[in-house]
Amino acid sequence: MQEIVELASSRPRVLEFFAGIGLARLGLESSGFRVAWANDYERDKMSMYRSQFGETSGDADFFFGDIASVSADQLPQGASLAWGSSPCTDLSLAGSRGGLRAGESSAFWHYIRLLRDLGESRPEVAVLENVVGLATSHGGDDLAAAVRAFNDLGYSVDVLTLDARRFVPQSRPRLFLVAAKNPPKSENAAPSELRPAWLQGVYSDPTLRTHRAPLPKPPELLLEGFGAIVEAMPDSDERWWDRSRADLFEASLSPVQAARVAEMKRSEQVVYRTAYRRTRKGIPVWEVRPDDISGCLRTARGGSSKQAVVKMGGDEILVRWMTPLEYARLMGAGDFNLQETRTNQALYAFGDAVAVPAVDWLGRNYLMPLIRRKVEHLNEEERAVG
Known part of the structure; x- marks a missing residue:
């Protein structure tokens, strides 16, 4: 009963893996979540994260170091959502295309390891955000491997592509895997442009457990707006x-x-x-x-x-x-604290991040409803016992 009260009355807690400078946090907290723990291994990004959220990173614990050195007993209990924007270096069309098991992109498997080691206390929902190149890497095998890894932890997976250009004047398509313990029924979901034809192969693979959540129509792609954000x-x-x-x-x-x-x-x-x-x-x-x-x-x-x-x-x-301010504005973070940030430090960090309004839209229209589904499920169980 206590779990029902906490989920229903508080801001669901988040574990933010590969946090970078915290743009995912800005979007998630804008949509009603609260980051309880974050991690990154790049000192410059940690510096920017702390300049934005405070030396103690606000209410969140910040672990500075390689995710490979993190153990599940270091993570706070009771998180509802895990967010992972794992490195895309080996998946991007501009990168090596080595795949999900190559170089920096292999850090994804440590994300999976930590979710596995959390056991029954792993979050209700887990997200992987990455470049759309993940969908075609190794002929689609890397995407299938990522979905299967979540399946092995008891999650069903939905796969979406969402372009930041729907919110800011920047062409920035990204792939989102939304893994849910208690997914909604796919038959209730109308077709969505966020699941284009080139993603349908993952849903037709009988070896994968997938779902399609009902989604509202997203905003249309912007046709203009860069001139309005120029410094x-x-x-x-x-x-x-x-x-x-x-x-x-x-x-x-x-x-x-x-x-x-x-x-x-x-x-x-x-x-x-x-x-x-x-x-x-x-x-x-x-x-x-x-x-x-x-x-x-x-x-x-x-x-x-x-x-x-x-x-x-x-x-x-x-x-x-x-300029750094223009980078920040194009990522939907125009008020980000840049006072003590070097120019190249800022350009690198924002170029390696996820757009705030894309995360906010996903949080409001998909992730929070999934979390609230658990509240309804627990309420039903409580009534059945009563």
């Missing part, structure tokens, strides 16, 4: 590149890119776009996005470069690197 700064700000560097930027553009930029330069209104530096036939070139949306923020690890901001209009063009 205000005068044209004289030293962060804008000098004239010779801006000329080199324009000179590197392909004919198609150059024509696009020339048209936007002629605009009477200021136009902002993002740009990536690519290597084409061994030559570094710049490519400017045609729309008012940012490309996916990434870390330098994995072969991706930083994004630049291009300001055009009135026959002028200015170029600079994207």
Whole structure:
């Protein structure tokens, strides 16, 4: 009976594995959860996490160190949700594609180990968040292995893809595996665009235990908005590149890119776009996005470069690197405490995180209802005994 009271009246507790700088925590706590324990092994990320949530990380215990050195007896009891944003280095299209058992991405198996070692006290729901490359890694075998690992712990698994572009002007699709001890009945779920055709193979595999939870229609993908989040700064700000560097930027553009930029330069209104530096036939070139949306923020690890901001209009063009504040805004964390954070530290950390509003939407519309299902289940058992 005590468990029913705690679940019904309090904010369900969360174990936050691979916490990074705590963007999953921001989204989960916004949707009604409370992080009770967190872990990461990168000192710079821990520093940012603590600058945001306090030296003691608020109400949460923060374990600094490799997840491989964590044991189940170090975890607080009574958590309702486990969240794991495990490393994607070996799963990303920009990475090695070594798979779920290679390099840093193999840390997933320590997440599974800890859930297993928690025994009957393991959380009601466990989430794995990762790049969509997990779905195709090793021909889908890695995704099946992840689902099977949760199955072996008594969970049924739902698989979704959710793009941060539904909430912020950044193209950032991510994969979410939602593992539930007491899943909802799939026959109550209408088809959802969050389970596209390329994910259906996991549901048709008879060796896997899966479910499809009912979901509301998600927000539509944004078509614009980057210009609205650009950090205000005068044209004289030293962060804008000098004239010779801006000329080199324009000179590197392909004919198609150059024509696009020339048209936007002629605009009477200021136009902002993002740009990536690519290597084409061994030559570094710049490519400017045609729309008012940012490309996916990434870390330098994995072969991706930083994004630049291009300001055009009135026959002028200015170029600079994207700022930490713009990274934060594109991740839905515009009020994140950046006062003592180095620029490269911030860019790396935000590029390696999950977007806050995507987590918040998932928490409100999927995870919290799953947790509340347990309250209803326990209530039914209590009435049956009574």
